[in-house]
Amino acid sequence: MIGRFRRNESGQYAMMTAILAVPLLGALAFAVDFTEMNRQRQEVLNALDAAGIATARRVITGATDAELVAYANDFFESNLSSVDVSDTTLTVVLPKNNTGGGTLKMSARLNYKPYFFSAFTNLVHKTTGRSTEINFSASTEIRLKNTLEVALVLDNSGSMDYVGTGSGKKRIDLLKDAAKQLVDTISGQAAQMKQVSKPVQFSLVPFAASVNVGASHETSSWMDTTGISPIHHENFDWSTMGAADSNKKVELSGGAYYKRGTGWGTEKDKVVTRFTLYKDMKRLTSVKTGTETYCKEYKWNGTCKTYGTRDVYQVQPVSFASWQGCVEARPYPYNTNDATPAVGTPATLFVPMFAPDETDQTDSSSRPANNNWWKDVTTNSSAAVRQRYMPKYFTAAAEGTAAMGLDEGPNTSCSTTAITPLVDVADATGISTIKTAIDAMTPNGATNVPEGLAWGWRSISGGEPFTEGRADTEKGNDKVVIVLTDGANTYYTPTSVTAQTYSGTYWNYGGNDLAGSKAIYSAFGYLVPYANAYSSGRLFLGTSNSISKTDYSNANYSKAMDEHLAATCTNAKGKNIIIMTVALDLDPTKGTAAEKAATQAQIDGLTNCASFSRFRNEKLFWNTKGGDLAETFKKIADELSNLRIVG
8 A cells, every 4th residue: 555655646746836836936036126126226227317417517516515416316216217206315425625636436225025925024034023124225435526726837038029810909019918818718617616625727838938837936945945955056267256256256066156265255165156146246336324414504703504414325236136936947857847956956946047248349230238237347258258257257347237137137038927826716816827927928028938938837837836726637727838839939140130239339239149158048048058968059959860969950959859859748748737728820831941940830830739639630820820829728718628527
């Protein structure tokens, strides 16, 4: 019997079905709930992303924190088409006081309640009330491109005084109007950015033949205050001091020059620099030292009838000139980069400009030297020796000699106002500061775009010489340099320009180059300096073989400057600097063949220098006429505005 029961197979299907029903139903429940859970999960993710982007854009409108949180929740919930809002939670962290440009953080939580899986698990565990909710969390971070640092690098050369094409106004005035309108447009947007500190900052770098960093930086750590740079003592022959007076020598020691000998008095053993040279130069003038009583009218017997008082004057040495703030171009490669100035690398330090006094001698055409502003003192017949003869600077100029300031004497080629460091244009004071500086610009001098660009970059860099900019590595911040010029790069031979008015009787006939320095003194110094540590003048350092090192012509100088511009552009863009370039009234069809070539080279250089737009497939370069400049700056404003939208 037992054997028959064991062999009987009837009813096994039903039994097996009953046994397998539980896992089959569980699998079905799991499949249904898993599919639904994934659908709801994806819906929450989509809603979270949409709310994040929408809220980020809302941030730049100036909404309050409460309004932004409410807006985020409303947007999130409106995108939950089939998910029960009560099953979700949204957390919003606004980018308030975030110095990294602003990061909006949002997170969502979904409490998914299964349809079938809960009943199945209760059946298996034979209990009720067992929690079967499945929790899911997700978060998103949206970096806001709402911090911006902009350097306005604007041409202040003499040609900016010309009337702009298609306009009745001078180029400089057109530029002032357009630049201030740009500041107004962007500052209006910045003022709405309440969640981020200093959302937009502007600096101003006026440039001509050189760049003025501001005389207040005389003692700054990045200036060569001890005279150790390899270019600091170019064109100075300090050995002539001891030759003229053995008790008043200047000697080299440890890379710096010092005053040696009893003839210096209290100045003995102190360092000699261009800064001290400015202070040592004196002129004689009558200085009021007090008052005295005198007789205005006498009696018949010779006694005084009426007394009066009058000022007493005495001839004394007073200051002749002070450093006005312009600096030399650093020797290559440091003129093309933003390398941090360091005493350990003297060539990285910035050297104050000091244009040497040139010879009193005139050439066969009676033309004076371009910059003859001091008596030679020495009787040596060599113009080159007279130019670098140092005792002359320690001999006071004759009574009646006028003081010299910006763009004259030792400050020749220093014609621009000083750099305005980055200021916050979300603040009324900052707006006023930058616009006042724009209004103060005056056109005068040559055109040195590479030096202007380099200083524009340095003005927004995170390190010295100017430290107002955010760290170069900081996310959510864009650094932009806008360069505008109305001409080719220029560096002039002495005979190609008119001499300074004080240089000699026939200054208006041009200048001579009897000393053989081959160039007007400017940011790159002379093309043939008296003494330096390099194989050639600084303008030729780092240039290609296509630039002749013995071609001392304006055209060759322009080509060399073009290469420095290209190198600076490449280096700046390599550090993620966005460069926008504007050519104002540059027409390559006008002028001599050489002028046409130089103009076209500048247009090509500015085009290559410009960055590509992130929002349109073209270079950020504009070749515009004077009458169209305002419209061009509106396009620049649009580009800057786009940079501040969510990234």
